[in-house]
Amino acid sequence: MSDSAIEVDGLRKLYGDTVAVDGLDLTVRRGEIFALLGPNGAGKTTTVEILEGYRRRDGGRVSVLGIDPAVVHGKRGTSTDPTARRWRERVGIVLQGTGEFDELTVGEVVTHFARFYPGADDPARVIDRVGLSAKTRARTHTLSGGQKRRLDVALGIVGRPELLFLDEPTTGFDPEARREFWALIRDLARGGTTVVLTTHYLQEAEALADRVGVITAGRLIAVDTPQRLGDRDSALATVSWRTPEGSWESAQSATPTALVAELAARFGGEVPGLTVSRPTLEDIYLSMITT
Numbered sequence: 001m002s003d004s005a006i007e008v009d010g011l012r013k014l015y016g017d018t019v020a021v022d023g024l025d026l027t028v029r030r031g032e033i034f035a036l037l038g039p040n041g042a043g044k045t046t047t048v049e050i051l052e053g054y055r056r057r058d059g060g061r062v063s064v065l066g067i068d069p070a071v072v073h074g075k076r077g078t079s080t081d082p083t084a085r086r087w088r089e090r091v092g093i094v095l096q097g098t099g100e101f102d103e104l105t106v107g108e109v110v111t112h113f114a115r116f117y118p119g120a121d122d123p124a125r126v127i128d129r130v131g132l133s134a135k136t137r138a139r140t141h142t143l144s145g146g147q148k149r150r151l152d153v154a155l156g157i158v159g160r161p162e163l164l165f166l167d168e169p170t171t172g173f174d175p176e177a178r179r180e181f182w183a184l185i186r187d188l189a190r191g192g193t194t195v196v197l198t199t200h201y202l203q204e205a206e207a208l209a210d211r212v213g214v215i216t217a218g219r220l221i222a223v224d225t226p227q228r229l230g231d232r233d234s235a236l237a238t239v240s241w242r243t244p245e246g247s248w249e250s251a252q253s254a255t256p257t258a259l260v261a262e263l264a265a266r267f268g269g270e271v272p273g274l275t276v277s278r279p280t281l282e283d284i285y286l287s288m289i290t291t
């Protein structure tokens with residue numbers, strides 16, 4: 001079995017004259033959490049939808065769990081085509097916001113979706129994992145925005161997928177729900193699930209991803225761990241402190257430890273208001289997409 005869950009080589013997608021994806025190369029390893037970052041319109045959703053078998057491509061080579069998703073395009077999980085059916089059973093998808101199923105309750109919807117998968121998880125357990133147990137009997141149209149999103153996630157994982165796609169999964173979540181969601185995703189990854197997510201929350205990418213990829217104008221311009229992206233780990237540190245007169249000073253340094261030692265000697269001990277910081281993932285990301 002290949003080490004890669006996803007292999008993409010020279011992917012291209014046009015909408016009329018618009019080049020949405022322009023020769024994109026990407027490898028996602030089995031078992032990793034991979035975050036795709038990029039500005040609005042960069043081509044993330046188009047790329048992910050091609051990988052999910054929901055959109056046709058115009059060029060390039062794509063393999064997802066060993067299958068070209070073009071083969072399953074237009075064939076649903078209930079399809080009689082055995083290749084399409086088996087592949088769809090192995091892939092979980094959380095699209096950008098659905099979460100409403102007329103008069104059905106949360107419990108009914110999750111139980112209904114579970115029937116599509118031979119190895120489905122227990123619906124009650126899944127509802128509990130996404131923090132919706134108290135809403136099991138609630139009709140889906142009565143859920144809040146964040147609760148509908150949790151239901152989307154429940155439907156994405158109820159089939160116990162090998163590979164899970166999450167498109168902006170925590171939009172509308174409150175901070176506590178977001179942290180609970182991160183714990184759930186880490187738990188799935190520990191259990192061997194490969195996770196590909198798109199997000200505009202850099203903090204989310206940093207908290208979750210083993211590697212991040214930055215897409216601009218339909219190309220992948222950088223791939224690395226959140227800690228090393230754009231040489232972040234070797235970027236200059238900013239040291240700030242308060243002077244005896246009460247004003248603030250700061251200096252950039254490649255050797256912040258030495259600078260702090262020097263300041264400590266100068267102050268004869270504690271340095272007032274001392275902070276040492278490196279560029280955040282957001283700083284690095286913004287410098288990448290604006291150059």
Ligand SMILES: Nc1ncnc2c1ncn2[C@@H]1O[C@H](COP(=O)(O)OP(=O)(O)OP(=O)(O)O)[C@@H](O)[C@H]1O
Binds near residue numbers: 042
């Ligand atoms: N169905 C479509 N028809 C025509 N153009 C489209 C279609 N879908 C996307 N595009 C265009 O393709 C480009 C890439 O869009 P895409 O939705 O993949 O970007 P994205 O990175 O997911 O953006 P966002 O962060 O806003 O979700 C954009 O220029 C968009 O306008």
